[in-house]
Amino acid sequence: MKKTIFSMLFTALSTLGLLQAQNPVAEFYNGPEGYPVWINEIQWNNRITMENKGSGAANFAEFKAKRDLLYAxxxxxxxYPAGTYVFDIPDGPNDEGLMLKKGVVIVGETPATDKVAVTGKNTAPGQVDLMNHGLSSLPTKFKFTRRLSEFAIDVNNDSIPKMWNCIGQTKGANETSLGQNSHMGVCWIEMEFGYIYFGMDFADGWAPTWGSATSTYTGGSGKQMNGWNERIPNGTHFMDPFSGTKTWGSAVSVVPSKILVFGVKMTNCTPPNYVCDRKKIYSKGFRHENGGWRFGARIGIDAKNVFVANNVIDFPTACFSYQAPTSSYNTTTSGYNPANNKWLIYDYANAIGIDVNKNLLSACANRTVVNDMEGFYEPNVIIRDNWIYNHGNKGIEVAGTWVVVKNNVNYRHHLGLSNPYPYLATDNNKQTHYALDGWDYSTSETASDLMARFIDYGGHNVWFDDNAWCGTGSRGNDGEGILAQRHNGIEVYSVAITNNKQADYNNGESGYIGPYDTWVIGLFQGWNTIMGKVGANVCDQKPNYAEDISHVENYDLNGTPSLYYCGPSWVNTNSMEAPQDWMNTCPTFDPTAPVINKILYNATTGAVEIAWTDVDNETAYRVDRRKVGETNWYTVAYRPRNETKTSLEATLSKPLSGAPNYGGGTLDSRSFPIVIQDMNKQEWHDYTAVDGPYEYRVAALKCVKEESTFASDPLSTYIYSPAVIVAPVHIYPNPVKGNAVVKFNIANDAKASLNLYDVNGKLVKNLGKNLSTEVNFDTSTLTPGMYFIRLDDTKGNSSITKVLIEK
Known part of the structure; x- marks a missing residue:
């Protein structure tokens, strides 16, 4: 569909202003950072204003009725205008929460002030700025009703969220799979006692019930309580991938697309579990009510094209203590003795903060093929500007292809050494007796949960930048900062980790940054400041492969270089022999200049695709973008170096423990052959270039960030406005004095018109109509300066290119 040049190029026009007023993401991210192009596809102007019906059941019924109307x-x-909306959600195994259908988005009233989630990032030792955040009180509030804990001591307060207290998705009449859903999400809502989950479906279907599933975790006979063995899995509940898979270890996920979570504040939110035994074998009297489910996330998404931005997962205010059996006691019916119960905390913060394409895929051993961009490798994931509180477990779990994780804060307390809930200290002084471990409660109360870290990641073409955290670790756990470790086929392909910081606060531990026990093909780690080490722990003769790794300018909090290094000689390459490249010092010579050899807008994916030539003496690359006519550049990605350049094919061969069909022909990332050099190309896909036109440049870096060798002069850099570019226009020469030729490519049965505009968007002249391939262009009568040529063809495609006219 045609779009006017004015709405794309010139923000002063009223049409753009009206668009932004209806689109809260466009209104908020109106600076150089941009936002995913697909967000403009949501039908923002088609809205239904909801009424507060006064009761939880009535509000729930109203939601479903109006949702179905919008879907149709x-x-x-x-x-939802300003106000507090109570939702009373049914609690049966086959019920549902606030389930959106394709194309439907929940939006609350935009706050007048206090709109920014991440407000303080001073990470100097002893500073507390990380604990500060915005979104203190949003105008529109969703409050879910709860159920009384079966271990409640205070019957007035010891209540917990219900299993369906969520915003999620379901299929409409026109969809046969959740994988056909798209354009769903939530904006500007404050939630209490709920969670968010947009999950996966499976191509080969589900087990008939949880009780008949083959999962080694919570599926199968005898592992459910409260009637949930009769749950019919369909992907709408966060436990379905664990509890309802037809054949564990061989499932092929199909996922929705274009999921948005923006401007949401979550207080006392967690994915609960009172329906499955915590342990993998059933034990009488044992429940999992100690807070968020180990594998669940407060914001959980399995999808392609994901935008999770400017959210706050707040410090909990409703934790309480209770007594219950633990896994170290009462493991059999005959051994159950209430006298052995332990004091526990229902801890809302002991659940994953944000999980996108990672944790649930890890646990159900989903097939995940990097070449097909599925499973762990779904395309276009952006997680930015979120403030997350944790007391144990992980702040962020993320995987995908073309991933950006930027400017997030994980404020947390060490699990075991910190006391985050002083309001429990008056509870008969029992706080000192709590078993604080978040997974396998021990008699000595010294075991760790092994998950109290900031980020777990994997994927292909991933960038972590300018994130901050504190308080990682638990008793017996080293509290990694940004960690990649093998989970059922996830690996490290072309990853950059830059400018991240850890604060020495709340008894945090080392904060290690790097991969562990994975294949690594392309990894740049630069300018990070943490308490621990930055490196690549792929040593100890593990069946791994590692190449094209560089570490530069990483320091601990005292300014001492921080490096964990094991060289190629320690890596087991029995499965393949190839040159390996590891760099931990600055190059002696300056890098040469890369050349941009590809730049185009892919209308199908909504990304600008940039590629460049490889150079010598570089530690990494940086890709910058700016709007035409502006001075400052905005960095859209750092990329690893590529020195090995081998066309060797390799097959990953890490066995998956517990997968009954591993090695039996199942196609996954471990058994799929890859070409080494294809996994770390000089390339980036920019999904956030809206309201252009833009120009791009690529820099080859030495060590210091300012030591850059650029691909080209900005005036000769390609320009693209992704919202309108389909058929590129080329001008020869450019800059031009006198005459030039404008060439273009359009469909054989199409015709084009060309118009020349000045930098203010004023039409200067028409260059031709009903054109097929090219036109001559005389500039002798024009004032020197920058102009834009726009092409529109009869197929509805458009393209904009700049031209510099000289005398």
Missing amino acids: QGGGVLY
């Missing part, structure tokens, strides 16, 4: 209209916005 092709999608739009359920707009």
